[in-house]
Amino acid sequence: MQLELGLKPDQTARFPPFSESQMNDQASSNPAENPLRAYFDRNPGRLMYKWEHYFDVYHRHFERFRGQACTIVEIGVFHGGSLQMWRDYLGPQARVVGVDINPRLSDLGEPGIEIIIGDQGDRAFLRQLAKQVGPIDILLDDGGHLMHQQITTVEELYGNVKPDGVILVEDTHTSYWREFGGGLRASYSFMEFAKRLVDELNAWHSRDPNSLSPGVFTQSARSMHFYDSIVVIEKGAHPKPTARMTGTPSFPLDQPVNEVLQKT
Numbered sequence: 001m002q003l004e005l006g007l008k009p010d011q012t013a014r015f016p017p018f019s020e021s022q023m024n025d026q027a028s029s030n031p032a033e034n035p036l037r038a039y040f041d042r043n044p045g046r047l048m049y050k051w052e053h054y055f056d057v058y059h060r061h062f063e064r065f066r067g068q069a070c071t072i073v074e075i076g077v078f079h080g081g082s083l084q085m086w087r088d089y090l091g092p093q094a095r096v097v098g099v100d101i102n103p104r105l106s107d108l109g110e111p112g113i114e115i116i117i118g119d120q121g122d123r124a125f126l127r128q129l130a131k132q133v134g135p136i137d138i139l140l141d142d143g144g145h146l147m148h149q150q151i152t153t154v155e156e157l158y159g160n161v162k163p164d165g166v167i168l169v170e171d172t173h174t175s176y177w178r179e180f181g182g183g184l185r186a187s188y189s190f191m192e193f194a195k196r197l198v199d200e201l202n203a204w205h206s207r208d209p210n211s212l213s214p215g216v217f218t219q220s221a222r223s224m225h226f227y228d229s230i231v232v233i234e235k236g237a238h239p240k241p242t243a244r245m246t247g248t249p250s251f252p253l254d255q256p257v258n259e260v261l262q263k264t
Ligand SMILES: C[S@@+](CC[C@H](N)C(=O)[O-])C[C@H]1O[C@@H](n2cnc3c(N)ncnc32)[C@H](O)[C@@H]1O
Pocket: 047, 048, 049, 050, 074, 075, 076, 077, 078, 079, 080, 081, 082, 099, 100, 101, 102, 118, 119, 120, 121, 142, 143, 144, 145, 149
């Protein structure tokens, strides 16, 4: 049986079917293994609003910062519950900064948690925010979810995220919703912006410098991760990759090693 996909047949790959039990196995995080999920379930603090499948993604990309002196900036405060969760998860050395357009939330600061009021769609505000906050370890965008807000936020704050920091943009399903400015394959959607960044990530391998050549993103992003509704960028030094051969040939090489490497 062919797996039914939402895209038209000429636009998509064909995969074998996935069983319901396999799907249920992977549906959501296990509180026994995921401290964020456990915190969320027993939430002793303020209200927060999260999709359940996000916890595994957070833990996978944020665990390395636990117990460290680090700065997390979360755009989109709501009632402040997730800021408290980050502080609990990352530990007492963490600096948690919440950014929101709603001035009513300015009172939600507490030791270790700062609130900054402003509009993430406003480049001037984001530049001021970057100066005020300084280098960021984790940038999490859960704000207004409009296309221009998500794109502007990554563009303006990318340089402020530390060379080994991480950017997580969530609710990227709005890229498929017209009321948020999205639309399937719309060039101005956040997902299409992110797909263009995938090209930049691979730009060391471009053979057409007029259309693609290594830039700042190529050299400073180590990986990108696409999940349901989440895009993650892991920063890290990314110099031009090199390839080598080791081991003994299994049969005579019909080309000199240098020629083989040059072709790949
Ligand atoms: C989905 S809620 C955030 C949920 C919160 N992160 C949580 O996990 O509980 C979205 C928040 O983004 C804020 N917001 C909406 N537009 C914004 C903008 N342009 N700039 C900054 N914050 C914005 C809203 O005021 C709201 O508090």
